[in-house]
Amino acid sequence: MTRFLPVIYLLCSISLFAKAQNKNTAPPLAYHLGWDGKSAILQVSLDYMPANKDSTVFIYGDLNFGGQKEIFNVLQNINTKDKIKLTPRERKITVYHTGAGPTKISYTINGQLVGNPKRATVDELFRPLITPNILYLVPQFFMINPVGHPASEASIQWDTFPAGLPYFMSTAAGAGPAVKQTITLKQEQDVLMLMGANLVINTYKVHGIPYYSITSKSDTINNLKAELKPFFERYFPGLRDFWKDNEAPYYYISVLPLLSIDKPWATGYSQKHGFVMRYSGKFDDDKKRVLAHETSHSWIGNNMQIGNDEFDNQWFGEGFNDYVTMINLVKSGIQDKAAFLGYVNKNNLYDHYSSQVKNAPNDSIAAKFWIDKNYQTLPYKRGFIYAFYFDNQIRLTSAGKLSIIDFLLTLFKRNRQIHAANPAANLTLDDYIAAASKFIPEKQVRNEIQTYLIKGKPLDFKTIRLIDGFKMDYHDSIPVLTIGKTINLKKIYAQ
Known part of the structure; x- marks a missing residue:
């Protein structure tokens, strides 16, 4: 029998508000959650102190998080003692206050599985997912932080939940749902919350840093613990050695099956200290590359970004990261020379040089990224190919x-x-140019950025020299890389 754990919080909330006011600081936003373990509905209430006496504006969802234009539809049953106005097209809730002091707004989140195979890879990642066997949340799915509010923290308290289910919260791994957690609002994008009967949570240490894997017993065709073992033993330590960086409070990978798609697939996104992945089918080389790519984003993409908008220079954030991924997959022995050549030739050179949008300028990508797969993959291919070329030029010059x-x-x-x-x-x-100019001439760096990465002209490998053992031939208009039989690729990338 499912047992629910009620928590009385009203007096605690009032105390929190009073203490915060005494310190003359904004009280934290206090979120209370409830789930019965059976339905697709999450109960949410928010206790807050209005920053303005007249009204408070809330915005739900983030269109940059998976391009979910209809995300406001999952927010339902909004209730408050004050008058409210909904502006769905702007994902906006306006509350007009009728009194002073702390107040509350409650609502539900509908996490029903959409079940559309055509959209499974985005809907199961970028929407709340709540089924009898799995609850999947990130703060964007249930928080409606007031616009312009001075609060710098938010507390998260589960008031009702099914007892005994495995539970994981990335910022408080090991703590159960009954324990209230407080996060800074700057941490909001670092939080993952999972609950479900089928979850399997394992703990590892990588250079002394706690690493966690969250998998599911519902996968009956893969032995994920065995498949992931080389990552914890070699790939993740190798990444940290690559960057000479052992500074991290924790890291996790959530690797869970897709529920509404049968064909082999893998997708995911990275957080500051973790990676969320969905997959279907056998956990093959393609899925391992997805896992490796996204976890590599702890440096390029998450920690190192060129420009203030992630779309400004995705050729670096995605493409260079993908090349670093392949270097470390080879170094760790997870992928061999044949797998490397297959990925370079088929997934990058062929796909890019045969693409109808290969000449599209960099500033055209953002507008079409979420609606056109060709544009979505363009910065990955363009950046990977240039990083491969750039690596060769540094090696030759030095x-x-x-x-x-x-x-x-x-x-x-x-x-x-x-x-x-x-x-x-x-x-x-300019930081990129200054660093690159320590390895090849600055004029060359500037010209190549403008020509190949900003304007979008593909590299002409007919005129490009590569390191010994690497050779680029053309089949029709497509460059094809070969590597000499005696070349030890693992040794090359160990340097």
């Missing part, structure tokens, strides 16, 4: 003494300097 690793460590050092002065600041294109 007579094999240096590689793209040295360039990236130089850029990472600059990134740390910037964050030390202003944690919210990002690298600029």
Whole structure:
């Protein structure tokens, strides 16, 4: 029999407000959650102190998080003692206050599985998912933080929940749902919450850092614990060695099956200290590359971003990251020379040089990213191919003494300097140019960025020299890489 655990919180909430007011600081936003373990409905209430006596505006959802234009539809049964106005097209709730002091707004989140195979890869990642066997939440799915509110923290308290179910909250791994957690609002995008009977949670240590894997017993065709073991033993330690970086409070990977798609597939997104993945079918090389790529984003993409908008220079955030991923997959022995060649030739060179949008300029990508798969993959391919070329040029210029690793460590050092002065600041294109110019001439760097990465002209490998053992031929208009039989690729990428 399912047992529910009620929690009395009213007096605690009032006490919180009083203490915060005494300190002359904004009280934290206090979220209370409830789930019966059977339905697709999450009960939510928010206790808050209005920052303005007249009205408070709430915005639900983030269109940049998976392009979910209809996300406001999952927010239902909104209730407050005051008058409210809904503006669905803007995902906006306006509450007009009739009195002073702390107040509350309650609502429900409908996490019903959409069940559309055509949209499964985005709907099961970027919408709340609540079924009898799995509850999947990130704060964007249940928080409606008031616009312009001075609060810097939010508490999360489960008032009712099914007893005994495995539970994981990324910022408080090991704590059960009965324990109230407080996060800074800056942490909001670092939080993952999972609950469900089929969850399997394992703990590892990587260079002394706690690492967690969350998988599901519902997968009956893969032995994920065995498939993931090389990542915890070799790939993740190798990544940290690559970047010479062992500074992290924790890291997790959530690797769960897709529920509404049968064909082999894998997708996911990264958080600051973790990766959320959905997959179907056999956990093959393609899925391992997705896992490796997204976890590699802990550095390029999450920690190091060029420009203030993630779409500004995705050729770096996605493409360079993908090349680093392949380097470390080879170094860790998870993928061999044949797998590397297959990925370079089929997934990058062929796909890019045969693409109808291969010449599209960089500034055209953002508008079509979520609606056109060709544009969605363009920065990945373009950046990967350029990173491969750039690595070769550094190796040739330095007579094999240096590689793209040295360039990236130089850029990472600059990134740390910037964050030390202003944690919210990002690298600029000039920072990239300054770092790259330590390895190849600055004029060449600037010209190549404009020509190949900004304007979008594909590299012409007919005129490009590669390191010994690497050869690029053309089949029709498509470049094809071959690597000499005696070349030890693992040794090359160990340098």
